Amino acid sequence: MAGFSDPHSHHLPAFLLRLREMGVTDVQLLKALEKTDRRLYIPDLAKEEMWEDRDHSIGYGQSAGVLSLVAIVVGALKLQRQDKVLDIGVGCGYQTALLARLSRRVYGVERVRPLTRQAEKNLEKDGILNATLYSGDGHIGWPMQAPFNAIVLTAACETVPPVLFDQLADGGRLVAPMDEGHGEEAITLFSKNGTEISSKSIGRGEFPPLVPGRVSDD
Template identity: 35%
Template sequence: MFDAEQKMQFLFALRSKGVTDTRVLTAMETVDRGDFVRGIFANRAYEDMPLPIACGQTISQPSVVGLMSQALNVQPRDKVLEVGTGSGYQAAILSQLARRVYTVDRHRRLVREAKEVFDRAGLVNITAFTADGSHGLPDQAPFDRIIVTAAAEDPPGPLLAQLRIGGIMVLPVGQSDAVQSLIKVTRTDAGFEYDELRDVRFVPLLEGLGQD
């Protein structure tokens, strides 16, 4: 559990990396990252670093979660799609900011374990699915906000199509073994506007379902 000193250091690290949005900082103070880190890495849950989780995936470093959430500019009435549930930590942060969060992952085990954490934490506005996230969730579209926590070479067409006009998508793009850029895509009446935010490194966005 977060103690007061850990919380202070955690928030200081976020601010020093550029996370300044008050709502995002409050969400990250409210959601205990320790709930999402298991096993031998549990004692490092409050450090600003990515950590390994099951299925060969990672839980992103808190400052990147904060910066992506900040760039997404989630409003209280928004419906958000997250592609890449992973540990469930990013979805839990989004649940504090949005009306409804839909999150999908190709690994059944990750979705099952994330759901258990959501249930224990009483996060009732998150719906988690095992699905191929590169196709989005057409049945629930359009979305006000979309966040992708795995890197594609280009923003996937189905996800762009499921973004509401006026909506924002934040995702890493680039070759998985090279430098990736965090991109903010805004859908307008005329098309899509792209802003490059910073260099990042994420696992690749893969099609199909995992074996676990």
């Protein structure tokens, strides 16, 4: 799914209208977007860039994702206030903040240690108190805190690591970009019902790969 059609617009009302046209209508999510100042999370982001629907560099070869895709991913989880969420690929912490404003508790995993530390500072500045982060391998999730009502991956994989489905509660939802080997990834919503996992595509976008097995300082 393409992002917002006018990448130069920095007007919130126009952006929210476009999100509604794309099917993002959850009132609580739209309020969370309004409340969460991206300038607290993205280095050197100017006020006029606040609602530009494109990625932004956050250092260490990483970027904050296209805003409309973030909204689509978070909206697909249909979070309830009592939910516990696992956020894999925290980056600057912006998506983590949205998840935290919509749920009871968020546990975030980030491979790059300096980004983990920066995201913690960003969340603190934003007054987010219900998010806990650590630097680790997203492939293994966070088994000590499972089960989760929702899990979100912000990095692409060919198959979702089975251990993540094991950490998903019955009735839980998982969103991941699936690498099909030909350009944009298929953003896919998985739902768990007992031992059954169903899936459906909810859009398309470009995402970095899910890197296994190591934690990085750069």
